[in-house]
Amino acid sequence: MRLTPHKTLAALASALAFVPAAFAAPMSTLDRNGAWVTVEAYGPNIVHVTIAADKAEVLKGPGFGILPKNADNGAFRHATGAGGDSFTSSGMTLQVNPAPPARTPSQGEKYFAPSLASVGLSVKNARGEQILNMTGWEMSPQTVSGEKTYQVGASFSAPRDEHYYGMGQNQESLSGLDLRGRVLDCKHWYDAPAGESVCVPFMVSSKGYGIVWDNPSATRFIAGVNGRTAFQSNVGERVSFFVITGNNSDELYAGYARLTGKTPIPPKAAFGLIQSKARYDSQQEVLRVANTYRQKKYPLDVMVVDWFYWTRMGQMDINPAEFPDPDGMNKQLHDMGMQSIISIWPRYETSGRYFNELDKKGYLLKDKDGKSVDGLPFRSDRTGGLIDATNPAARQWFWEKARDNILSHGFDYPWLDETEPDLVPDGFFYSIGSGDRYHNLFPLLHVEGVADNMRAWKPNKRVLILSRAAYLGSQRTGALFWSSDINPTWEALARQIPAGLNMTASGIALWGNDIGGWQFLPQTTTATKAPLLDPSDARDVVGQNHDYPELMTRWFQYGTFLPTLRLHGDRKQADIWSFGKAAETIMARYDTLRYQLIPYIYSQAKFTHDTGAPFMRPLWMDFPQDPNVADIGTEYMFGPAFLVAPITEQGQTEKNVYLPAGSDWYNFWTKEKLAGGRWVKVAAPIDQIPVFVKAGSIVPIGADIQSTATKQGIARVEVYPGKDGEFSLYDDDGVSYDYEKGKSTVTRLRWNEGSGKLSASGNDSGLARSLPGLVKVVGK
Secondary structure (H helix, E strand, C coil): CCCCHHHHHHHHHHHHCCCCCCCCCCCEEEEECCEEEEEEEECCCEEEEEEECCHHHHCCCCCCCCCHHHCECCCCEEEEECCEEEEECCCEEEEECCCCCCCCCCHHHHHHCCCCCCCCEEEEECCCCEEEEEEEEEEEEEEECCEEEEEEEEEEECCCCCCEEECCECCCCCCECCCCCCEEEECCECCCCCCCEECCCEEEECCCEEEEECCCCCEEEEEEECCEEEEEEEEECCEEEEEEECCCHHHHHHHHHHHHCCCCCCCHHHHCEEECCCCCCCHHHHHHHHHHHHHHCCCCCEEEECCCCCCCCCCCCCCCCCCCCHHHHHHHHHHCCCEEEEEECCEECCCCCCHHHHHHHCCECECCCCCECCCEHHHCECCCEEECCCCHHHHHHHHHHHHHHCHHHCCCEEEECCCCCCCCCCCCEECCEECCCCCCCHHHHHHHHHHHHHHHHCCCCCCCEEECCCCCCHHHHCEEEECCCCCCCHHHHHHHHHHHHHHHCCCCCCEECEECCCCCCCCCCCCCCCCCCCCHHHHHHHCCCCCHHHHHHHHHHHHHCCCCEEECCCCCCCCHHHCCHHHHHHHHHHHHHHHHCHHHHHHHHHHHHHHCCCCEECHHHHCCCCHHHCCECCCEEECCCEEECCCCCCCCCEEEEEECCCCEEEECCCCCEEECCEEEEEECCCCCCCEEEECCEEEEEECCCCCCCCCCCEEEEEEECCCCEEEEEEECCCCCCHHHHCCCEEEEEEEECCCCEEEEEECCHHHHHHHHHCEEECCC
16 A cells, blocks of 8 residues: 555654654663663653663663653753762662672672672652662573574562552452562453453552653552562663652652643543443444433433444454444444444454455564464464554554544444454564564554554544553543453452552543443353342343342442443343333432532532543542542542442441541432541441532532533532632533633632632632522531
């Protein structure tokens, strides 16, 4: 295929977006008896440290996911003395120890000690307190996929009172959040026993710092085991990491955003209800479900067309037998105030129309002999070759086919499934190198390639993408991430809470999961308690799985307080009314509540865009002085106001909930006021999950709407008294990028506890005038 000049430029721009760019000269390149160390800054609270035996390696600059254009050494001053080299700013001090004096090695060291020159360093915060101490580094020779390379790593002291969070998505925990004492495989692993793992190598410490580990190969994270915390990556020729410091967690996330990119504000529809199913087998079924939502007056924003709408895997077409008029279908959805998402896979079976072309051009993942890889025999997986997202020409090819063959039929947004990739790259080869070396990189390159092209195609329509995996910087694509193909079980539900909280703690704020679980729904149950909801009118869907309507309802209640709310699953039906009338009544009520909270949630999306900090927040972020919250992974803050404690056990009608110290709390349902710093037993009948509101909170409640396509007014403003409070209520058109030009409204609401008055300032004069009639002070 010959590229036009326009397409050539587009392909070049897409290619350059993923090449680690030239970076500013480091502040210093230090020689430690043959170990080379460079130090580079990204503002006053971020330093990049690179260590290698080869000087050329430390001068290469940062790896994928990092934004080298944001490097800035200006805040630091460098001094050299007997104690080594110090780099000091208003935010931190990095001390690189001097080379140790030469000495004769002991007998044991002659045989077993590392041959690397010693490098030690430490970091102090703005108050001069030492918060990090690197005790060693490693480069262990090995051969991986025929390439001579190294296992690379660094070790740090682990004080007994230090706690660790982040490192992407790991579903092994049922309740605990702290990673301390655990050894994690930070790698994309679809078949992880507890549920898919996703590697975002950003660790946040309770000591007031974060480490961004700059290596996309499979990485082991050792968290406070035997007094040691360490990172070990399978492939590399250097150690490269960033240290971010801050006075609070939000400052750490601001640093992460500077380093890897801001989270865009997604279209407002992303925060409404998204209805999906594996799968709707015709456009008639899609429209039937959409119309039923409107007839029942249950709010809904997005309908999703999942896989196998195509005629063949990798055909990148729409089966006319099942979807004879996709343009007309999408027009009907749009007329109902809905939008559409469609799944587009990056895999191509050998008998499809594109495999030979892709194979000839070298656009697919290869084996060691240069042959395109076809499926995974060990998984009975025969679904073709994987597009090589590291090849800019292949990315451009994929985008153009997705646009012209699929999205151009009126679909609003793509769902980029299989972005782990499921086709494991270890032992295979991308255009830029081995899959072992770049194991975790695929989701960033694949999704960002589509995101950038979508914005170029429709420059004033915000990008929205569903993506199943992430890497450093993935938040800047505007994607919504979810926890993959989890089981429809109570156990899987429990695992979602700590998994999601560590994912958002990794800088990936827009996270959710398949409400109800994705995998095939068993038609029996092992539950021993009587179900809390009558399943008798849901037998067509749940069979003899008597407690599933209860599980679905509890999951939907939890989902109401997630960044994204998306029903999905491999079952006969997956919509609100398909699990019995009792379940429908409760889920419909929570659907309405979700839409009432959209002004609050959308304001949190603006907060994340501005600060980099997540708005689904583990308790340690907001209550760092309360030692009791360090390991709580069963409840969380949803924005500044709500504490949410989902129910994850069958038959459970009450739950012990910890209310953090330093605040009073209101039961959201009963308005009872309780003091913090203690555990309380909370009633949880089937129509309620424990939700509390922090004293001093201001919560705007939106008017009832059927979708975000309708301009939503403010129905009331709830104030939870007890201390002074403020809230920035944000709004814009919800669709375009005009918000980047400042075209928006911001109303600053302030509650004065002493006067008992709520005031408003900002550029929404209409709201300010109507405010006195909208205020509801809880308890008065």
